[in-house]
Amino acid sequence: MSRFVFFLFLLFDFRATGQDHDSVFIRKIADEVLLNSQAYRNLEVLCKTVGARLAGSPGMYKAEQWGVNTLKAMGADKVYLQPCSVPRWVRGGKDEAGITYQGRTGKQVKNTLDVLALGNSLGNGKNGVRAPVILINNFNELEQEKDKVKGKIVFYNYPFDPRYVQQGTAYGESGVYRRSGPSRAAKYGALAVFTRSLSSSSDNNPHTGSTSYDTTLPKIPCAALGLKDADMLARLLKEGKRVEGYLKTMAHFLPDTVGHNVIGELAGSEFPEEYITVGAHLDSWDVAEGAHDDGAGCVQSIEVLRALKAIGYRPKRTIRVVLFANEENGLRGANKYAEDAQSKNEKHLFALESDNGGFQPRAFELGMTPVQMNKVRHWLPLFLPYGVYEFIEGGGGADVSPLGKVMKTAIGELRPDSQRYFDLHHARNDVLENVQRRELELGALNMAALVYLVDKYGL
Ligand SMILES: [Zn+2]
Numbered sequence: 001m002s003r004f005v006f007f008l009f010l011l012f013d014f015r016a017t018g019q020d021h022d023s024v025f026i027r028k029i030a031d032e033v034l035l036n037s038q039a040y041r042n043l044e045v046l047c048k049t050v051g052a053r054l055a056g057s058p059g060m061y062k063a064e065q066w067g068v069n070t071l072k073a074m075g076a077d078k079v080y081l082q083p084c085s086v087p088r089w090v091r092g093g094k095d096e097a098g099i100t101y102q103g104r105t106g107k108q109v110k111n112t113l114d115v116l117a118l119g120n121s122l123g124n125g126k127n128g129v130r131a132p133v134i135l136i137n138n139f140n141e142l143e144q145e146k147d148k149v150k151g152k153i154v155f156y157n158y159p160f161d162p163r164y165v166q167q168g169t170a171y172g173e174s175g176v177y178r179r180s181g182p183s184r185a186a187k188y189g190a191l192a193v194f195t196r197s198l199s200s201s202s203d204n205n206p207h208t209g210s211t212s213y214d215t216t217l218p219k220i221p222c223a224a225l226g227l228k229d230a231d232m233l234a235r236l237l238k239e240g241k242r243v244e245g246y247l248k249t250m251a252h253f254l255p256d257t258v259g260h261n262v263i264g265e266l267a268g269s270e271f272p273e274e275y276i277t278v279g280a281h282l283d284s285w286d287v288a289e290g291a292h293d294d295g296a297g298c299v300q301s302i303e304v305l306r307a308l309k310a311i312g313y314r315p316k317r318t319i320r321v322v323l324f325a326n327e328e329n330g331l332r333g334a335n336k337y338a339e340d341a342q343s344k345n346e347k348h349l350f351a352l353e354s355d356n357g358g359f360q361p362r363a364f365e366l367g368m369t370p371v372q373m374n375k376v377r378h379w380l381p382l383f384l385p386y387g388v389y390e391f392i393e394g395g396g397g398a399d400v401s402p403l404g405k406v407m408k409t410a411i412g413e414l415r416p417d418s419q420r421y422f423d424l425h426h427a428r429n430d431v432l433e434n435v436q437r438r439e440l441e442l443g444a445l446n447m448a449a450l451v452y453l454v455d456k457y458g459l
Contacts, residue, residue: 022456023382026449030386032307033445039303040437042070043296043358047289047432054286055326056088056257063282064260067298067323071264074306076321079264084336086259086326089120091286092250095223097194099133101236101243111232115223116287116427117249118178118195119210119329124221128248129153129192135237139176142184150189153245155225156181157234160200160422167200167418168356171425174198175209182222183214192247193222196230201423204228208285209426210329221249259283259325261333266305268318268455275341277320277351277409278304278451281327281334281399288430292421295432296358296440298323300414303444304451315455317349324399327355331398338402348409350454352447353397357425358440359416361387364450365394367401368410372459379453388446410459412450414443 033039050066053059064081071079095117103109117123134152136142142149156177160170175198182193197207204226213219225233236243262282268274280297284290301321308315325333341348352364366373377391396404396411404411416439424430 019382022453025452026382028311029307029448029452030445032311033303033441033448036310037303037441037444038074038306039299039440039444040435042299042302043291043435043440044432046295046298047291051289052286053282053284053290054089054328055086055259055283055330056254057286060259060283060325064262067262067282070302071262071305071321074302075309076264076305077267081260082263082336082340083258083260084325084332085256086332087330088254088257089329090252090254091117092123092252096128096248097223098246099233099243101241113229113233114204114206114226115194115247116206116208117221117223117251118182119208119285121182121211121222121249121251122219123249123251124192124247125250126248128246129221130244130246131191133194133233133237133243133245135234139184142188146188149185152190153192153194153247154185154190155194155233155237157196157230159196160198162200167422170200171198171422178209178224179212182211182220183217186217186220190220192220194233194245194247195222195224197224197227199227199422199425199427201227205427205429207426208287221247221251223247223249259333261325261337262323264302264305264321266309266315266319268316269314270316272318274317274347274349275320276317276349276451276455277322277400277403278447279322279324279351279399280354282323283326283328285328285426287428289432291430291432291435292357293425293430294327294355296435296443297354300354300358300440300444300447304448307444307448308452313452317455319451319455327399331402334399334402338406341403342406348403348407349459350410350412351396351400351403352412352414352450353400354414354443354447355397355399356414356416356418357421358435358443359420360439361414361416361443361446363388363390363392363415364412365392365396365415366410366412367394367396367404368459372410375457375459382453383446383449386446386449387442414447416443
């Protein structure tokens, strides 16, 4: 045996025993989570006693208290609040919309549309707006039809592209119509905007989500339509019908207020000044319980801490569970967390997020150096028994990305199966009853395994 081959033999032998030990330990984490998880129970309390918790709302404060109490009860060594200024957008009542058009018999037909004003949008008062609706399938078409837009309600009907297997890709592509569609229509004199909900669901629930106005243009009201209503409206307009639309929303901003990131720590034994963050956002839209988005991520992150502590694991580094404030309509909690880390010159090794729903885990998406990525990829066999079969190079989630940008921290996010998430994302059916207990737990146990390996071996 040449010296080189012998060296290789040693290396593989070492790796095999290392992974054997790790596979036994991860089995222990898995057993703890699958037998004793508190994740679903904690989610039940969050959903049913707090419910909706948009930044600045009374629900936000109740949720923060829930976070403090839950982190303490699950065994955090230290729990504290990190204050940050948050916006306070309110819907201001029920959003109303409808259409009238001439039916086949020549009679006027009136239909009510199921709508939700987009987050951060501004309403138009009690009288609402009435105007003819113009169908715009995409921004190219908007440019072509720009002379016809003035005085109208623009209806963006850009669907999820069904050819994307990952629904997040379709969401990313269609999302631009929600975010910048209203201002682009306002530029050509539109009075209001209807957008097709960012979903591929089979029901008619509208899906809200934040929009972003260009401050140099009129801030026109805008609302998302459920898919059945969107299809119906598109059909009428394609038939060449003159459709008169109506939209009334009372959405507005109240003055900014103070919200908090809720933080719980498990102190590191060897490198207490080095941090591994595992987190999710605590806020949710006002129309539902925020069970998948992102109550699930919150209770999974807390479960990582609980399970590691329950099996007697003493982390080398300090593990920080962070329940971020204001992801949905501002990201101010995440920005504050990164700013604070930078100003205190903290050492952040890794930050992991769960914000894609509490569904069957499939992968982790990681934003790190190629060397780090290579190291993590060697751990993949340890995850296969628990449903994670891939480490994908990518960004990491919204709440950990400021840390990645500001501190160059390696970041990652859990990527569960995406097929059902956008059926309920930002819609009124995002409730506990649509979360499957075992899928939620499997996500938590894979997160705990990754945190354990990063803590043990570094990056
Ligand atoms: Zn979310």
